[in-house]
Amino acid sequence: MHTKEFLRPGRFLLYGLLSLGALFFLLPFYVMLVTAFKTMPEIYSSGILALPSHLNFSAWQHAWSSATIGAASEGIHGYFLNSFILVIPAVIISTAFGAFNGYVLTHWRFRGSNAFFYALLLGTIIPFQIVLLPMAWVEGKMGIAGTLIPGLMLVHVIYGLAFTTLFFRNYYVGIPHDLVKAARVDGAGFFRIFFRIMLPVSTPIIMVTAIWQFTMIWNNFLFGVVFTQGGQQPVTVAINDLVDTVTSVHMWNVDMAAATFAALPTLVVYLIAGKYFVRGLTAGAVKG
């Protein structure tokens, strides 16, 4: 019966379309990979889709530790580290505050909490560009302008709060209010309920939020280029500088190797935690 089902024309069409879609999205990544393993003469002589004659790691080494970015010729590894230094605290802080906000908005409603929530929702549709000037002004006043930590991190935390709050709010709406009532009768306070009752059942939504925030912050270019300078910049900005810093010839293989390095962490995060992402998103969608 399964074979019959599979052989129906509709099935062929479905799988055909899916394969085409997958190919469409995988092709650029394929081009990146094969180009990064080629030497420059090989890139000029072979087609863009052709496989490299042998695996050549020199472009990878160059991109990692000796390519010229801005003034220094130390490769992207320092900037790669910068991105981690930025992303890890920014994800943890914005997720933690999102969880806390979501908890308050669903189980400790206050006068005007709905209006507050809609105002926060508005935050999810504000484009990056709009917050640039106000943020720069605030950070200038605070004396943290131009720094990676806490300057750029703060920008990402604040911008991300709308999203993380929305995620957690929609998840906590599905958690019965009776649980909070029972815990209150049992003598637990505001924070104890949050840490002992709410957080332990929040794994799926923590994963969703962390993946979302990790991807957003890691891949972000605009905030990085506006709010940091020189050696403080994240890897996305460094790649742009690397590509821009052309000496005599454009080193396509080095550019591609650097870009692949930059894409790896998000890829790894999705591979490890991707199943939570789908699960968590649908859980929120059904109950929210």
Added chain:
Amino acid sequence: MGRLILRDIHKKFGKDEVLHGINIETGDNQFLILVGPSGCGKTTLLNVIAGLERESGGDILINDRRVNALSPKDRDIAMVFQSYALYPSMSVRDNILFGLINRHISKGDREQILQDVTHMLQLEKMLDRRPRQLSGGQQQRVAIGRAIARRPALFLFDEPLSNLDAKLRVEMRTEIKRLHQELKTTMVYVTHDQVEAMTMGDLIAVMNDGVIQQLGTPDTVYNDPANRFVAGFMGSPSMNFIPVTVRQSDGTLWLETQGGDSSPGHLPLPLSTQSKLKAVEGEDIILGIRPEQITDPGSAREGSALHTVELRVEMIEPTGADTLVFTRLNGTPLVARAHPSTALTQGTNTSLSFHMERAVFFGVGDGRRLA
């Protein structure tokens, strides 16, 4: 232990007033039932007693101590919820211990209490399991165990059995009654199920529209209802209501049943009732009579003011213990309760005896009790 006194409790949500001055006073060790249809305010009242909702006015006293200003944890109460509300990430043991740890009970005492509760509710085998690994009935026992562990002055139950299947519900009903006798503590129990109310309570508050319609023992509420709402709500199948007119001839009061297409019927009144209905002579009133007070003549108790009528059987519903007979008295649908051995055929006539001395009477418009 556990006297509960509610004095003139009001509750408003914005402009909507959902509780209009509730007054209840229990004795020690009572089983108080709050019963009424959905939206009557019974759960709100329970939340007010627990301190989970703030009252808009009135006093709440538990063991003669005014608790209005106290938070739920300081009111010496424990609560069991309809959804059980077990903490999903904790084992059964931790669920039971959570409230004790929050109250800084010493470890030795905690272990002793855990042992007592586990023994009392037979939870030994499930202590290390998570709530989702338990059946509905088991979750319910754990929820009750968690409440008992606190040894409160007052137990609050919010429709605790409505998520269970019929058989388990009857079992748990008995179990909660047994616990009440063992613990000797006042319990407040919210339900919309009038059977639960009748079987479990020793004091029933029938609520509707945020007002207590009647507060009394199950026997009083059932046999001596304060108004038409209480009479109709308590009992299943519910009481028959027959529109009648009070007539007098030769110094005797009797009832005329208004017929649809048939000629008006005639129902006699016992002497004790006649004196009470003198004031409404000539007026239309409602006669209320329970299904078990309309029986086959064979089941009728002797010595009661019986009135036997021939009525057409429209439908029968055998329940095993007895048979419900659906019929009509001059157009008004009636349910009667007959002995199962009674020969009944749909569409034929049968004799049914009305126990008129048990009948009650209500005003047409307001439903107030007349006699």
